Amino acid sequence: MLVRWGFLSGACIWSVLFAIGCGTTGPDLVAPATPAGFGRIGGGDGENRxxxxxxxxxxxxxxxxxxAEGDPAAAYQLIAxxxxDSTSYTDRNLDYTxxxxxxxxxxxxxxxESPATLPILAIAANxxxxxxxxxxxAVGQNLVPPASISVSWSANPEADFAEYWVFRSVTTPxxxxxxxVAIVPRGTTSFNDTTVAVGTRYYYRVIAVDKGGLKSPGSQSAEVSDVALPPATLAAPGNNATTASLTPEFRWVAVPQAAGYKLIxxxxxxxxxxxxxxxxxxxxxxxxxxxxxxxxGRTYYWRLAATTKGPDQINSISTMWRFTAP
Incomplete structure:
Protein backbone atom coordinates (compact mmCIF):
# COMPACT_ATOMS: atom_id res chain seq x y z
CA MET A 1 0.00 0.00 0.00
CA LEU A 2 1.34 3.45 -0.95
CA VAL A 3 1.78 5.96 1.84
CA ARG A 4 2.77 9.49 0.85
CA TRP A 5 4.47 10.26 4.13
CA GLY A 6 4.34 9.16 7.70
CA PHE A 7 5.98 9.32 11.04
CA LEU A 8 6.64 7.06 13.99
CA SER A 9 4.95 8.04 17.24
CA GLY A 10 5.53 5.72 20.20
CA ALA A 11 4.49 2.24 19.13
CA CYS A 12 2.23 3.50 16.31
CA ILE A 13 3.03 4.36 12.68
CA TRP A 14 0.78 7.11 11.33
CA SER A 15 0.22 8.41 7.85
CA VAL A 16 -1.66 11.43 6.71
CA LEU A 17 -4.26 9.06 5.31
CA PHE A 18 -4.60 6.43 8.01
CA ALA A 19 -2.85 4.56 10.77
CA ILE A 20 -0.83 1.64 9.46
CA GLY A 21 -0.33 -0.17 12.79
CA CYS A 22 -0.35 0.28 16.55
CA GLY A 23 1.09 -1.74 19.45
CA THR A 24 -1.75 -0.93 21.90
CA THR A 25 -5.36 -2.20 21.93
CA GLY A 26 -8.66 -0.85 23.24
CA PRO A 27 -10.88 -2.36 25.99
CA ASP A 28 -12.12 -5.97 25.73
CA LEU A 29 -15.74 -5.77 24.64
CA VAL A 30 -16.17 -9.33 23.39
CA ALA A 31 -18.29 -11.58 25.64
CA PRO A 32 -17.72 -15.34 25.95
CA ALA A 33 -19.93 -17.74 24.08
CA THR A 34 -23.14 -18.98 25.67
CA PRO A 35 -22.38 -22.22 27.58
CA ALA A 36 -23.22 -25.24 25.44
CA GLY A 37 -24.95 -28.44 26.52
CA PHE A 38 -26.65 -26.93 29.58
CA GLY A 39 -29.13 -29.35 31.14
CA ARG A 40 -30.27 -31.17 34.29
CA ILE A 41 -28.20 -34.29 34.95
CA GLY A 42 -29.75 -35.53 38.21
CA GLY A 43 -29.71 -34.69 41.90
CA GLY A 44 -30.53 -36.19 45.27
CA ASP A 45 -33.34 -35.35 47.66
CA GLY A 46 -34.36 -31.72 47.24
CA GLU A 47 -31.66 -31.13 44.62
CA ASN A 48 -31.29 -30.15 40.98
CA ARG A 49 -27.89 -30.94 39.45
CA ALA A 68 -36.85 -18.21 38.67
CA GLU A 69 -39.85 -19.78 40.40
CA GLY A 70 -43.12 -20.88 38.86
CA ASP A 71 -42.84 -19.16 35.47
CA PRO A 72 -40.03 -19.01 32.88
CA ALA A 73 -40.92 -15.36 32.28
CA ALA A 74 -40.58 -14.44 35.97
CA ALA A 75 -37.65 -12.45 37.32
CA TYR A 76 -34.46 -14.51 37.57
CA GLN A 77 -32.22 -14.25 40.62
CA LEU A 78 -28.49 -14.95 40.63
CA ILE A 79 -28.05 -18.01 42.88
CA ALA A 80 -24.42 -18.98 42.23
CA ASP A 85 -13.03 -25.06 35.63
CA SER A 86 -16.41 -26.38 36.78
CA THR A 87 -18.84 -28.13 34.46
CA SER A 88 -21.55 -28.93 37.01
CA TYR A 89 -23.54 -27.28 39.79
CA THR A 90 -26.03 -28.59 42.38
CA ASP A 91 -28.87 -26.46 43.75
CA ARG A 92 -29.87 -27.86 47.17
CA ASN A 93 -32.60 -27.66 49.85
CA LEU A 94 -35.37 -27.08 47.34
CA ASP A 95 -39.12 -27.30 47.80
CA TYR A 96 -40.57 -30.25 45.89
CA THR A 97 -43.82 -28.42 45.18
CA GLU A 113 -21.21 -11.71 30.14
CA SER A 114 -22.51 -14.04 27.47
CA PRO A 115 -26.14 -14.29 26.40
CA ALA A 116 -28.01 -16.68 28.67
CA THR A 117 -28.93 -20.22 27.78
CA LEU A 118 -32.56 -21.00 27.10
CA PRO A 119 -34.47 -21.55 30.38
CA ILE A 120 -35.00 -25.15 31.44
CA LEU A 121 -37.60 -26.48 33.86
CA ALA A 122 -36.32 -28.59 36.77
CA ILE A 123 -38.33 -29.98 39.68
CA ALA A 124 -36.38 -31.29 42.65
CA ALA A 125 -36.53 -35.03 43.26
CA ASN A 126 -37.93 -36.56 46.45
CA ALA A 138 -42.38 -38.74 77.46
CA VAL A 139 -42.46 -37.18 80.94
CA GLY A 140 -45.67 -36.39 82.79
CA GLN A 141 -46.12 -33.75 85.49
CA ASN A 142 -48.87 -32.47 87.75
CA LEU A 143 -46.74 -29.99 89.69
CA VAL A 144 -47.57 -26.79 87.80
CA PRO A 145 -51.01 -26.35 86.26
CA PRO A 146 -52.07 -27.41 83.78
CA ALA A 147 -51.08 -31.05 84.11
CA SER A 148 -49.10 -32.08 81.06
CA ILE A 149 -46.92 -34.67 79.36
CA SER A 150 -43.79 -33.42 77.61
CA VAL A 151 -42.67 -35.46 74.59
CA SER A 152 -39.12 -34.97 73.29
CA TRP A 153 -36.81 -36.53 70.69
CA SER A 154 -33.52 -36.00 68.83
CA ALA A 155 -33.38 -33.81 65.72
CA ASN A 156 -33.51 -35.45 62.30
CA PRO A 157 -30.40 -34.88 60.13
CA GLU A 158 -31.96 -34.73 56.64
CA ALA A 159 -31.51 -31.50 54.68
CA ASP A 160 -35.02 -31.77 53.20
CA PHE A 161 -36.68 -32.53 56.52
CA ALA A 162 -39.74 -30.33 57.20
CA GLU A 163 -41.68 -31.23 60.36
CA TYR A 164 -42.65 -33.82 62.97
CA TRP A 165 -46.09 -35.33 63.47
CA VAL A 166 -46.93 -36.42 67.02
CA PHE A 167 -49.64 -39.05 67.48
CA ARG A 168 -51.34 -39.85 70.78
CA SER A 169 -53.54 -42.66 72.06
CA VAL A 170 -54.91 -43.95 75.37
CA THR A 171 -54.28 -47.50 74.17
CA THR A 172 -51.19 -49.24 72.84
CA PRO A 173 -49.92 -49.38 70.16
CA VAL A 181 -52.24 -34.34 67.99
CA ALA A 182 -49.46 -31.90 67.06
CA ILE A 183 -47.38 -30.83 64.04
CA VAL A 184 -43.99 -29.58 65.20
CA PRO A 185 -41.80 -27.51 62.81
CA ARG A 186 -38.19 -28.19 61.93
CA GLY A 187 -35.83 -26.88 64.61
CA THR A 188 -38.12 -27.89 67.50
CA THR A 189 -37.70 -31.30 69.14
CA SER A 190 -40.38 -31.32 71.82
CA PHE A 191 -44.12 -31.01 72.33
CA ASN A 192 -45.83 -30.22 75.63
CA ASP A 193 -49.25 -31.87 75.68
CA THR A 194 -51.46 -29.84 78.02
CA THR A 195 -54.73 -31.52 77.05
CA VAL A 196 -54.19 -34.61 79.20
CA ALA A 197 -56.47 -35.87 81.95
CA VAL A 198 -54.84 -36.49 85.33
CA GLY A 199 -54.52 -40.21 85.99
CA THR A 200 -54.84 -41.26 82.33
CA ARG A 201 -51.86 -42.88 80.63
CA TYR A 202 -51.12 -41.63 77.11
CA TYR A 203 -49.04 -43.33 74.43
CA TYR A 204 -47.10 -41.28 71.87
CA ARG A 205 -45.41 -41.88 68.55
CA VAL A 206 -43.37 -39.33 66.54
CA ILE A 207 -43.13 -39.34 62.73
CA ALA A 208 -40.71 -37.26 60.61
CA VAL A 209 -42.05 -35.70 57.38
CA ASP A 210 -39.97 -34.15 54.58
CA LYS A 211 -40.75 -31.20 52.30
CA GLY A 212 -42.23 -33.53 49.69
CA GLY A 213 -44.57 -35.26 52.13
CA LEU A 214 -42.64 -38.51 52.53
CA LYS A 215 -42.93 -39.87 56.08
CA SER A 216 -40.55 -41.88 58.20
CA PRO A 217 -41.56 -45.52 58.82
CA GLY A 218 -44.24 -45.06 61.47
CA SER A 219 -44.45 -48.74 62.37
CA GLN A 220 -40.81 -48.59 63.47
CA SER A 221 -41.09 -45.35 65.44
CA ALA A 222 -40.52 -45.75 69.17
CA GLU A 223 -43.65 -45.63 71.29
CA VAL A 224 -43.42 -43.95 74.67
CA SER A 225 -45.94 -43.28 77.41
CA ASP A 226 -46.48 -41.52 80.71
CA VAL A 227 -49.22 -40.18 82.96
CA ALA A 228 -49.78 -37.02 84.97
CA LEU A 229 -50.30 -38.43 88.47
CA PRO A 230 -52.71 -37.13 91.08
CA PRO A 231 -50.97 -35.99 94.28
CA ALA A 232 -50.55 -38.54 97.05
CA THR A 233 -52.85 -38.45 100.07
CA LEU A 234 -50.86 -38.38 103.34
CA ALA A 235 -51.84 -40.70 106.21
CA ALA A 236 -49.32 -40.58 109.09
CA PRO A 237 -47.86 -38.95 111.05
CA GLY A 238 -50.92 -36.75 111.10
CA ASN A 239 -50.69 -33.03 110.54
CA ASN A 240 -49.34 -31.29 113.70
CA ALA A 241 -48.69 -34.67 115.34
CA THR A 242 -45.71 -35.64 117.50
CA THR A 243 -43.99 -38.77 116.25
CA ALA A 244 -43.41 -41.76 118.49
CA SER A 245 -39.69 -41.98 117.69
CA LEU A 246 -36.80 -40.19 116.01
CA THR A 247 -37.04 -42.73 113.16
CA PRO A 248 -40.74 -42.42 112.40
CA GLU A 249 -42.75 -44.32 109.84
CA PHE A 250 -44.40 -42.18 107.16
CA ARG A 251 -47.52 -43.61 105.47
CA TRP A 252 -49.74 -42.59 102.55
CA VAL A 253 -52.47 -43.83 100.22
CA ALA A 254 -51.18 -45.51 97.05
CA VAL A 255 -51.27 -43.46 93.84
CA PRO A 256 -52.39 -45.56 90.84
CA GLN A 257 -49.66 -45.96 88.16
CA ALA A 258 -46.93 -44.41 90.34
CA ALA A 259 -43.56 -46.14 89.98
CA GLY A 260 -42.30 -44.90 93.33
CA TYR A 261 -42.46 -42.27 96.05
CA LYS A 262 -39.99 -39.74 97.41
CA LEU A 263 -40.35 -38.59 101.02
CA ILE A 264 -39.07 -35.04 101.53
CA GLY A 297 -38.39 -31.31 120.16
CA ARG A 298 -37.87 -29.68 116.77
CA THR A 299 -40.72 -29.11 114.30
CA TYR A 300 -40.41 -30.44 110.76
CA TYR A 301 -42.54 -30.47 107.62
CA TRP A 302 -43.05 -33.29 105.13
CA ARG A 303 -44.43 -33.93 101.68
CA LEU A 304 -44.58 -36.98 99.44
CA ALA A 305 -43.73 -36.85 95.73
CA ALA A 306 -45.06 -39.50 93.34
CA THR A 307 -42.86 -40.49 90.40
CA THR A 308 -43.08 -42.45 87.16
CA LYS A 309 -39.50 -42.03 85.89
CA GLY A 310 -37.31 -42.43 88.98
CA PRO A 311 -36.69 -40.55 92.23
CA ASP A 312 -35.33 -37.39 90.61
CA GLN A 313 -38.20 -36.92 88.16
CA ILE A 314 -41.07 -35.75 90.38
CA ASN A 315 -44.46 -36.09 88.73
CA SER A 316 -46.81 -34.83 91.45
CA ILE A 317 -46.47 -33.81 95.08
CA SER A 318 -48.75 -33.83 98.11
CA THR A 319 -49.75 -31.03 100.41
CA MET A 320 -47.36 -30.26 103.29
CA TRP A 321 -47.93 -31.57 106.83
CA ARG A 322 -46.15 -30.61 110.04
CA PHE A 323 -44.81 -32.90 112.76
CA THR A 324 -42.64 -32.59 115.87
CA ALA A 325 -39.86 -34.99 116.81
CA PRO A 326 -40.35 -36.51 120.33
Whole structure:
Protein backbone atom coordinates (compact mmCIF):
# COMPACT_ATOMS: atom_id res chain seq x y z
CA MET A 1 0.00 0.00 0.00
CA LEU A 2 1.34 3.45 -0.95
CA VAL A 3 1.78 5.96 1.84
CA ARG A 4 2.77 9.49 0.85
CA TRP A 5 4.47 10.26 4.13
CA GLY A 6 4.34 9.16 7.70
CA PHE A 7 5.98 9.32 11.04
CA LEU A 8 6.64 7.06 13.99
CA SER A 9 4.95 8.04 17.24
CA GLY A 10 5.53 5.72 20.20
CA ALA A 11 4.49 2.24 19.13
CA CYS A 12 2.23 3.50 16.31
CA ILE A 13 3.03 4.36 12.68
CA TRP A 14 0.78 7.11 11.33
CA SER A 15 0.22 8.41 7.85
CA VAL A 16 -1.66 11.43 6.71
CA LEU A 17 -4.26 9.06 5.31
CA PHE A 18 -4.60 6.43 8.01
CA ALA A 19 -2.85 4.56 10.77
CA ILE A 20 -0.83 1.64 9.46
CA GLY A 21 -0.33 -0.17 12.79
CA CYS A 22 -0.35 0.28 16.55
CA GLY A 23 1.09 -1.74 19.45
CA THR A 24 -1.75 -0.93 21.90
CA THR A 25 -5.36 -2.20 21.93
CA GLY A 26 -8.66 -0.85 23.24
CA PRO A 27 -10.88 -2.36 25.99
CA ASP A 28 -12.12 -5.97 25.73
CA LEU A 29 -15.74 -5.77 24.64
CA VAL A 30 -16.17 -9.33 23.39
CA ALA A 31 -18.29 -11.58 25.64
CA PRO A 32 -17.72 -15.34 25.95
CA ALA A 33 -19.93 -17.74 24.08
CA THR A 34 -23.14 -18.98 25.67
CA PRO A 35 -22.38 -22.22 27.58
CA ALA A 36 -23.22 -25.24 25.44
CA GLY A 37 -24.95 -28.44 26.52
CA PHE A 38 -26.65 -26.93 29.58
CA GLY A 39 -29.13 -29.35 31.14
CA ARG A 40 -30.27 -31.17 34.29
CA ILE A 41 -28.20 -34.29 34.95
CA GLY A 42 -29.75 -35.53 38.21
CA GLY A 43 -29.71 -34.69 41.90
CA GLY A 44 -30.53 -36.19 45.27
CA ASP A 45 -33.34 -35.35 47.66
CA GLY A 46 -34.36 -31.72 47.24
CA GLU A 47 -31.66 -31.13 44.62
CA ASN A 48 -31.29 -30.15 40.98
CA ARG A 49 -27.89 -30.94 39.45
CA UNK A 50 -26.83 -29.36 36.15
CA UNK A 51 -24.02 -29.96 33.67
CA UNK A 52 -22.59 -28.15 30.63
CA UNK A 53 -19.61 -28.13 28.28
CA UNK A 54 -16.61 -26.07 29.30
CA UNK A 55 -16.11 -22.78 27.44
CA UNK A 56 -12.82 -22.42 25.51
CA UNK A 57 -12.08 -18.70 25.93
CA UNK A 58 -8.63 -18.05 27.42
CA UNK A 59 -9.92 -15.08 29.41
CA UNK A 60 -12.92 -16.99 30.80
CA UNK A 61 -13.50 -16.12 34.48
CA UNK A 62 -16.46 -18.33 35.35
CA UNK A 63 -20.19 -18.94 35.07
CA UNK A 64 -23.34 -17.52 36.63
CA UNK A 65 -26.45 -19.53 37.46
CA UNK A 66 -29.86 -17.85 37.57
CA UNK A 67 -33.18 -19.20 38.86
CA ALA A 68 -36.85 -18.21 38.67
CA GLU A 69 -39.85 -19.78 40.40
CA GLY A 70 -43.12 -20.88 38.86
CA ASP A 71 -42.84 -19.16 35.47
CA PRO A 72 -40.03 -19.01 32.88
CA ALA A 73 -40.92 -15.36 32.28
CA ALA A 74 -40.58 -14.44 35.97
CA ALA A 75 -37.65 -12.45 37.32
CA TYR A 76 -34.46 -14.51 37.57
CA GLN A 77 -32.22 -14.25 40.62
CA LEU A 78 -28.49 -14.95 40.63
CA ILE A 79 -28.05 -18.01 42.88
CA ALA A 80 -24.42 -18.98 42.23
CA UNK A 81 -21.15 -17.80 40.72
CA UNK A 82 -19.21 -20.84 39.53
CA UNK A 83 -15.49 -21.26 38.85
CA UNK A 84 -14.18 -21.45 35.27
CA ASP A 85 -13.03 -25.06 35.63
CA SER A 86 -16.41 -26.38 36.78
CA THR A 87 -18.84 -28.13 34.46
CA SER A 88 -21.55 -28.93 37.01
CA TYR A 89 -23.54 -27.28 39.79
CA THR A 90 -26.03 -28.59 42.38
CA ASP A 91 -28.87 -26.46 43.75
CA ARG A 92 -29.87 -27.86 47.17
CA ASN A 93 -32.60 -27.66 49.85
CA LEU A 94 -35.37 -27.08 47.34
CA ASP A 95 -39.12 -27.30 47.80
CA TYR A 96 -40.57 -30.25 45.89
CA THR A 97 -43.82 -28.42 45.18
CA UNK A 98 -42.26 -25.52 43.21
CA UNK A 99 -41.37 -25.50 39.52
CA UNK A 100 -37.93 -23.95 39.11
CA UNK A 101 -36.53 -22.49 35.88
CA UNK A 102 -32.79 -22.13 35.35
CA UNK A 103 -30.50 -20.42 32.89
CA UNK A 104 -26.78 -19.71 32.95
CA UNK A 105 -24.16 -17.45 31.41
CA UNK A 106 -20.38 -17.30 31.05
CA UNK A 107 -18.34 -14.20 31.93
CA UNK A 108 -14.73 -13.18 31.32
CA UNK A 109 -12.04 -11.32 33.24
CA UNK A 110 -13.19 -8.01 31.80
CA UNK A 111 -16.71 -8.55 33.11
CA UNK A 112 -18.29 -9.30 29.74
CA GLU A 113 -21.21 -11.71 30.14
CA SER A 114 -22.51 -14.04 27.47
CA PRO A 115 -26.14 -14.29 26.40
CA ALA A 116 -28.01 -16.68 28.67
CA THR A 117 -28.93 -20.22 27.78
CA LEU A 118 -32.56 -21.00 27.10
CA PRO A 119 -34.47 -21.55 30.38
CA ILE A 120 -35.00 -25.15 31.44
CA LEU A 121 -37.60 -26.48 33.86
CA ALA A 122 -36.32 -28.59 36.77
CA ILE A 123 -38.33 -29.98 39.68
CA ALA A 124 -36.38 -31.29 42.65
CA ALA A 125 -36.53 -35.03 43.26
CA ASN A 126 -37.93 -36.56 46.45
CA UNK A 127 -36.34 -39.99 46.70
CA UNK A 128 -35.98 -41.01 50.33
CA UNK A 129 -38.22 -40.69 53.38
CA UNK A 130 -36.71 -39.21 56.56
CA UNK A 131 -35.24 -41.53 59.16
CA UNK A 132 -37.23 -42.57 62.22
CA UNK A 133 -36.95 -40.01 65.08
CA UNK A 134 -34.75 -41.34 67.87
CA UNK A 135 -34.48 -40.94 71.65
CA UNK A 136 -38.21 -40.33 71.97
CA UNK A 137 -39.23 -39.74 75.58
CA ALA A 138 -42.38 -38.74 77.46
CA VAL A 139 -42.46 -37.18 80.94
CA GLY A 140 -45.67 -36.39 82.79
CA GLN A 141 -46.12 -33.75 85.49
CA ASN A 142 -48.87 -32.47 87.75
CA LEU A 143 -46.74 -29.99 89.69
CA VAL A 144 -47.57 -26.79 87.80
CA PRO A 145 -51.01 -26.35 86.26
CA PRO A 146 -52.07 -27.41 83.78
CA ALA A 147 -51.08 -31.05 84.11
CA SER A 148 -49.10 -32.08 81.06
CA ILE A 149 -46.92 -34.67 79.36
CA SER A 150 -43.79 -33.42 77.61
CA VAL A 151 -42.67 -35.46 74.59
CA SER A 152 -39.12 -34.97 73.29
CA TRP A 153 -36.81 -36.53 70.69
CA SER A 154 -33.52 -36.00 68.83
CA ALA A 155 -33.38 -33.81 65.72
CA ASN A 156 -33.51 -35.45 62.30
CA PRO A 157 -30.40 -34.88 60.13
CA GLU A 158 -31.96 -34.73 56.64
CA ALA A 159 -31.51 -31.50 54.68
CA ASP A 160 -35.02 -31.77 53.20
CA PHE A 161 -36.68 -32.53 56.52
CA ALA A 162 -39.74 -30.33 57.20
CA GLU A 163 -41.68 -31.23 60.36
CA TYR A 164 -42.65 -33.82 62.97
CA TRP A 165 -46.09 -35.33 63.47
CA VAL A 166 -46.93 -36.42 67.02
CA PHE A 167 -49.64 -39.05 67.48
CA ARG A 168 -51.34 -39.85 70.78
CA SER A 169 -53.54 -42.66 72.06
CA VAL A 170 -54.91 -43.95 75.37
CA THR A 171 -54.28 -47.50 74.17
CA THR A 172 -51.19 -49.24 72.84
CA PRO A 173 -49.92 -49.38 70.16
CA UNK A 174 -50.19 -45.67 69.42
CA UNK A 175 -51.22 -44.88 65.82
CA UNK A 176 -48.87 -43.59 63.16
CA UNK A 177 -51.51 -42.46 60.68
CA UNK A 178 -54.56 -40.23 60.70
CA UNK A 179 -54.70 -36.83 62.38
CA UNK A 180 -51.73 -36.01 64.63
CA VAL A 181 -52.24 -34.34 67.99
CA ALA A 182 -49.46 -31.90 67.06
CA ILE A 183 -47.38 -30.83 64.04
CA VAL A 184 -43.99 -29.58 65.20
CA PRO A 185 -41.80 -27.51 62.81
CA ARG A 186 -38.19 -28.19 61.93
CA GLY A 187 -35.83 -26.88 64.61
CA THR A 188 -38.12 -27.89 67.50
CA THR A 189 -37.70 -31.30 69.14
CA SER A 190 -40.38 -31.32 71.82
CA PHE A 191 -44.12 -31.01 72.33
CA ASN A 192 -45.83 -30.22 75.63
CA ASP A 193 -49.25 -31.87 75.68
CA THR A 194 -51.46 -29.84 78.02
CA THR A 195 -54.73 -31.52 77.05
CA VAL A 196 -54.19 -34.61 79.20
CA ALA A 197 -56.47 -35.87 81.95
CA VAL A 198 -54.84 -36.49 85.33
CA GLY A 199 -54.52 -40.21 85.99
CA THR A 200 -54.84 -41.26 82.33
CA ARG A 201 -51.86 -42.88 80.63
CA TYR A 202 -51.12 -41.63 77.11
CA TYR A 203 -49.04 -43.33 74.43
CA TYR A 204 -47.10 -41.28 71.87
CA ARG A 205 -45.41 -41.88 68.55
CA VAL A 206 -43.37 -39.33 66.54
CA ILE A 207 -43.13 -39.34 62.73
CA ALA A 208 -40.71 -37.26 60.61
CA VAL A 209 -42.05 -35.70 57.38
CA ASP A 210 -39.97 -34.15 54.58
CA LYS A 211 -40.75 -31.20 52.30
CA GLY A 212 -42.23 -33.53 49.69
CA GLY A 213 -44.57 -35.26 52.13
CA LEU A 214 -42.64 -38.51 52.53
CA LYS A 215 -42.93 -39.87 56.08
CA SER A 216 -40.55 -41.88 58.20
CA PRO A 217 -41.56 -45.52 58.82
CA GLY A 218 -44.24 -45.06 61.47
CA SER A 219 -44.45 -48.74 62.37
CA GLN A 220 -40.81 -48.59 63.47
CA SER A 221 -41.09 -45.35 65.44
CA ALA A 222 -40.52 -45.75 69.17
CA GLU A 223 -43.65 -45.63 71.29
CA VAL A 224 -43.42 -43.95 74.67
CA SER A 225 -45.94 -43.28 77.41
CA ASP A 226 -46.48 -41.52 80.71
CA VAL A 227 -49.22 -40.18 82.96
CA ALA A 228 -49.78 -37.02 84.97
CA LEU A 229 -50.30 -38.43 88.47
CA PRO A 230 -52.71 -37.13 91.08
CA PRO A 231 -50.97 -35.99 94.28
CA ALA A 232 -50.55 -38.54 97.05
CA THR A 233 -52.85 -38.45 100.07
CA LEU A 234 -50.86 -38.38 103.34
CA ALA A 235 -51.84 -40.70 106.21
CA ALA A 236 -49.32 -40.58 109.09
CA PRO A 237 -47.86 -38.95 111.05
CA GLY A 238 -50.92 -36.75 111.10
CA ASN A 239 -50.69 -33.03 110.54
CA ASN A 240 -49.34 -31.29 113.70
CA ALA A 241 -48.69 -34.67 115.34
CA THR A 242 -45.71 -35.64 117.50
CA THR A 243 -43.99 -38.77 116.25
CA ALA A 244 -43.41 -41.76 118.49
CA SER A 245 -39.69 -41.98 117.69
CA LEU A 246 -36.80 -40.19 116.01
CA THR A 247 -37.04 -42.73 113.16
CA PRO A 248 -40.74 -42.42 112.40
CA GLU A 249 -42.75 -44.32 109.84
CA PHE A 250 -44.40 -42.18 107.16
CA ARG A 251 -47.52 -43.61 105.47
CA TRP A 252 -49.74 -42.59 102.55
CA VAL A 253 -52.47 -43.83 100.22
CA ALA A 254 -51.18 -45.51 97.05
CA VAL A 255 -51.27 -43.46 93.84
CA PRO A 256 -52.39 -45.56 90.84
CA GLN A 257 -49.66 -45.96 88.16
CA ALA A 258 -46.93 -44.41 90.34
CA ALA A 259 -43.56 -46.14 89.98
CA GLY A 260 -42.30 -44.90 93.33
CA TYR A 261 -42.46 -42.27 96.05
CA LYS A 262 -39.99 -39.74 97.41
CA LEU A 263 -40.35 -38.59 101.02
CA ILE A 264 -39.07 -35.04 101.53
CA UNK A 265 -38.60 -33.61 105.05
CA UNK A 266 -38.09 -29.85 105.39
CA UNK A 267 -36.67 -27.76 108.19
CA UNK A 268 -38.97 -24.82 107.43
CA UNK A 269 -42.61 -24.25 106.55
CA UNK A 270 -41.72 -22.62 103.24
CA UNK A 271 -40.03 -25.77 101.98
CA UNK A 272 -36.77 -23.95 101.24
CA UNK A 273 -34.43 -26.14 103.30
CA UNK A 274 -34.52 -29.90 102.95
CA UNK A 275 -33.59 -31.85 106.05
CA UNK A 276 -33.63 -35.31 104.48
CA UNK A 277 -35.18 -37.59 101.86
CA UNK A 278 -36.04 -41.24 101.36
CA UNK A 279 -37.36 -43.24 98.41
CA UNK A 280 -39.60 -46.28 98.09
CA UNK A 281 -40.69 -48.16 94.99
CA UNK A 282 -44.30 -49.09 94.37
CA UNK A 283 -46.32 -50.83 95.71
CA UNK A 284 -44.92 -49.57 99.04
CA UNK A 285 -47.16 -47.17 100.96
CA UNK A 286 -44.81 -46.43 103.86
CA UNK A 287 -41.20 -45.51 104.64
CA UNK A 288 -39.31 -45.72 107.93
CA UNK A 289 -37.12 -42.65 107.88
CA UNK A 290 -33.46 -43.32 108.72
CA UNK A 291 -31.73 -40.39 107.03
CA UNK A 292 -30.25 -37.27 108.60
CA UNK A 293 -31.21 -37.62 112.29
CA UNK A 294 -34.18 -35.67 113.58
CA UNK A 295 -33.60 -33.39 116.58
CA UNK A 296 -35.82 -34.03 119.59
CA GLY A 297 -38.39 -31.31 120.16
CA ARG A 298 -37.87 -29.68 116.77
CA THR A 299 -40.72 -29.11 114.30
CA TYR A 300 -40.41 -30.44 110.76
CA TYR A 301 -42.54 -30.47 107.62
CA TRP A 302 -43.05 -33.29 105.13
CA ARG A 303 -44.43 -33.93 101.68
CA LEU A 304 -44.58 -36.98 99.44
CA ALA A 305 -43.73 -36.85 95.73
CA ALA A 306 -45.06 -39.50 93.34
CA THR A 307 -42.86 -40.49 90.40
CA THR A 308 -43.08 -42.45 87.16
CA LYS A 309 -39.50 -42.03 85.89
CA GLY A 310 -37.31 -42.43 88.98
CA PRO A 311 -36.69 -40.55 92.23
CA ASP A 312 -35.33 -37.39 90.61
CA GLN A 313 -38.20 -36.92 88.16
CA ILE A 314 -41.07 -35.75 90.38
CA ASN A 315 -44.46 -36.09 88.73
CA SER A 316 -46.81 -34.83 91.45
CA ILE A 317 -46.47 -33.81 95.08
CA SER A 318 -48.75 -33.83 98.11
CA THR A 319 -49.75 -31.03 100.41
CA MET A 320 -47.36 -30.26 103.29
CA TRP A 321 -47.93 -31.57 106.83
CA ARG A 322 -46.15 -30.61 110.04
CA PHE A 323 -44.81 -32.90 112.76
CA THR A 324 -42.64 -32.59 115.87
CA ALA A 325 -39.86 -34.99 116.81
CA PRO A 326 -40.35 -36.51 120.33
Missing amino acids: FGWQKNREKDLAGYRMYR TISR IQFYYKMTAFDNAGN LTAPSVPTNVN APYAGTP IYADAGGFTQHGTAYANSPATSIIYAGTPLVS
